[in-house]
Amino acid sequence: MKWAVVGFYILSVLHIHFRGKVRLPFGRQLFDHSSFMAPINIFMHWFSRVPSTPYLPVDTFKELQPLQDNWQVIRAEAENLLRLQKIKASEKNDDAGFNSFFKNGWKRFYLKWYNASHPSAQELCPQTYALLAGIPSVKAAMFAELPPGGKLNPHRDPFAGSLRYHLGLATPNDDRCFIDVDGERHSWRDGQGVIFDETYIHWAINGSESDRIILFCDVERPMRYRWAQAINRFLGRTMMTAAASPNEQGDQVGLVSKLFRVSFYAGKYRRAFKAWNKTVYKITKFGLIIGLAAAIYYI
DSSP: OHHHHHHHHHHHHHHHHHSSSOOOOHHHHHHSHHHHTHHHHHHHHHTBSSOOSSEEOGGGSGGGHHHHHTHHHHHHHHHHHHHTTOSBOOSSSOOTTTGGGGGGTOEEEEEEETTOOOHHHHHHOHHHHHHHHTOTTEEEEEEEEEOTTOEEEEEOOSOTTEEEEEEEEEOOOSTTEEEEETTEEEEOOTTOEEEEOTTSOEEEEEOSSSOEEEEEEEEEOOBSSHHHHHHHHHHIIIIIGGGOOOSSBTBOOOHHHHHHHHHHHHHHHHHHHHHHOHHHHHHHHHHHHHHHHHHHHHO
16 A cells, blocks of 8 residues: 555656656756645646646636736736835745745735635725635736846746636736746736646746736636535645735735744755755755655655
């Protein structure tokens, strides 16, 4: 039985690694969060009702049309937040999901995050908040800013239970500002949407001289069977809600983000160790992971 579990885990990791044309170096893939989530994500991919392609037609999700129709209303609220300096990086290192993006200038303002509560979104963006509340399949949403020169490095998102929707609001309308998903590029344009599968390797850059503001949404992945959809919904409601991060005081902070804040400060010692000797750090890290895997297996 144990070997069956180990075998399924290895199969899941290989499925994630070889999915698509673009891959992470295998050594990095082994320790990437997408490998730890691989057994869940292989389930999502196998029972998905939509094609396994980097991009999907926007009209795959017809319920998103109100967002497209009201993009100028949404843009006005985003630009007001920008003036108020509310689109920002986490101030307390309590954003487990997107912390690594902040160092390259990326900023966000949460509008919705699974079952978490964000009173600041309802107060500051009432029209966008109401539009999103009317679309149950949108499980998470935010305004995302990428400044001139900003870049997001190649990565996979950890959870395959959703697909990513970007709606251009205030963009450079310039091909130098783009996202690349599995080797295929898309340049954002005002009022235009795009849907992609964020579990493929993707990265983004703003090589223009203008800011880029988009509406960023996670849309629930349609599954073939009701029981599979129920499992997807349960995982989103529990696991993803636990990663909630606040905009302002009074917004909900999930357990994972609370723990991440503690680990971030503890990680200062880890980063100092890595800076001291990168080779010794890698050997120690590999040894600890192998030791943990062995302990789990023998227990």
